[in-house]
Amino acid sequence: MKVSIKRGVLKVDVYGRAGQLSEAHSIIHLFEKTHPRAPVLYISLLAACRIHKNAKLALEIHDELMDSNISLTDDQRSAIVVLTANVYSSIGDHDRSLILRQNLYRNKIPKYSGVTWTEINGKMYEFYAQDIRHPQSKEIYEQLEILHEQLIKLGYQPNESVLTKNEINVEWSIYGHSERLAIAFNLISTPPGTTIYLTKNLRMCIDCHEVSKLIARLTQREIIARDKLRIHYFTKDGRCSCDDHF
Numbered sequence: 292m293k294v295s296i297k298r299g300v301l302k303v304d305v306y307g308r309a310g311q312l313s314e315a316h317s318i319i320h321l322f323e324k325t326h327p328r329a330p331v332l333y334i335s336l337l338a339a340c341r342i343h344k345n346a347k348l349a350l351e352i353h354d355e356l357m358d359s360n361i362s363l364t365d366d367q368r369s370a371i372v373v374l375t376a377n378v379y380s381s382i383g384d385h386d387r388s389l390i391l392r393q394n395l396y397r398n399k400i401p402k403y404s405g406v407t408w409t410e411i412n413g414k415m416y417e418f419y420a421q422d423i424r425h426p427q428s429k430e431i432y433e434q435l436e437i438l439h440e441q442l443i444k445l446g447y448q449p450n451e452s453v454l455t456k457n458e459i460n461v462e463w464s465i466y467g468h469s470e471r472l473a474i475a476f477n478l479i480s481t482p483p484g485t486t487i488y489l490t491k492n493l494r495m496c497i498d499c500h501e502v503s504k505l506i507a508r509l510t511q512r513e514i515i516a517r518d519k520l521r522i523h524y525f526t527k528d529g530r531c532s533c534d535d536h537f
């Protein structure tokens with residue numbers, strides 16, 4: 292990323308987090324007077340829209356980018372749509388949120404390598420990151436949003452170190468990791484207190500590990516997750532059997 296764009300992202304991020312969204316938007320427009328359009332600046336602003344629940348601006352940005360002839364990579368396109376969908380989730384408009392996700396993934400599920408399986412009542416379910424194939428996807432993302440709000444109240448902050456090179460914005464990407472979708476699905480499908488069993492083909496990322504501990508405590512459910520390296524046994528007091536050595 293060019294230095295000027297990095298600086299721009301930083302500025303947009305600072306103003307955005309502070310809730311000065313129109314100032315952040317103006318910074319982007321100012322930047323564009325002397326530079327080519329940089330979608331990454333808008334992605335940063337969309338993340339701020341999520342924090343401050345500004346769906347109007349999010350949709351404006353979404354339409355501005357998706358309808359323009361600016362060239363977007365698949366990852367940028369995904370980030371824009373998923374972040375906008377997250378903003379709608381944050382204001383409780385789960386129908387609109389799901390429609391946005393479905394439009395993006397109507398023909399193909401993005402090529403993420405992480406997959407989580409979970410067994411409920413003898414039936415196996417499979418989730419990819421950002422998956423929308425399950426018929427109860429709306430309820431699953433609704434549950435994720437409820438969890439997100441509760442985790443933020445507990446002091447949770449997304450861990451940016453888990454960003455892979457394909458994941459542009461930490462929030463949109465981590466939020467839809469496959470194990471979280473599987474956990475959310477368990478929460479809406481099984482009675483309170485039921486243990487959640489997960490199997491993941493890769494190593495669980497540190498952020499999902501942290502979130503799983505918090506969810507186990509919050510929901511008073513044990514979560515047993517087998518990943519590529521070991522079995523994590525998350526207990527109701529919010530700890531993991533691996534003692535975070537993983």
Ligand SMILES: [Zn+2]
Nearest residue numbers: 468496498499
């Ligand atoms: Zn993760």
Ligand SMILES: [Zn+2]
Nearest residue numbers: 523531532533
């Ligand atoms: Zn663990």
